Amino acid sequence: DAGVIQSPRHEVTEMGQEVTLRCKPISGHNSLFWYRQTMMRGLELLIYFNNNVPIDDSGMPEDRFSAKMPNASFSTLKIQPSEPRDSAVYFCASSFFSGTAYEQYFGPGTRLTVT
């Protein structure tokens, strides 16, 4: 299995531009998570989906952030307009239920720099 796939791996953009991050979860996993990693706040959950439906978006910072999961194999996280404080590494993860617990697997991350 290829694991969780994220693109792009690096993104540099100017303040005010729209940014779209993409994620392909592991086939057969029912849930998908978007996390953000910063030095100040560590790893924080932004939103998660189960069977393509958003379950908890309480971590989404503000209206500039939106996430979609149109089908079981694809999700996007969009920032519009982007700001320098959005610079961070964004991880996507997917999970399945092993019979005893949910097991989450992380993608390689997208490093976003907003200048």
Next chain:
Amino acid sequence: ILNVEQSPQSLHVQEGDSTNFTCSFPSSNFYALHWYRWETAKSPEALFVMTLNGDEKKKGRISATLNTKEGYSYLYIKGSQPEDSATYLCASLNEDVGNEKLTFGTGTRLTIIP
């Protein structure tokens, strides 16, 4: 808001020595405890998932224990090697937070000195 705490925050260990560190988590409505290994510039790699009180897991030189009644887990590394250098994250899943919403600690940053 749940609080998952890890200690120490960072640790330097001589190659060949054994070490351990702690994760404390809320014991109420506990469901599962996850350990991840996170190397710099990479993504977190799943090590263990534990659900039962008294559970112990082992993978090579790394092992973990779980005490759900008092809300702590220990991660042990035996005979540390340079490739063990990483940040070790724990995350708790408690049913009153959400079905799959993990609460992460801030990690223990381990450096092995050759």
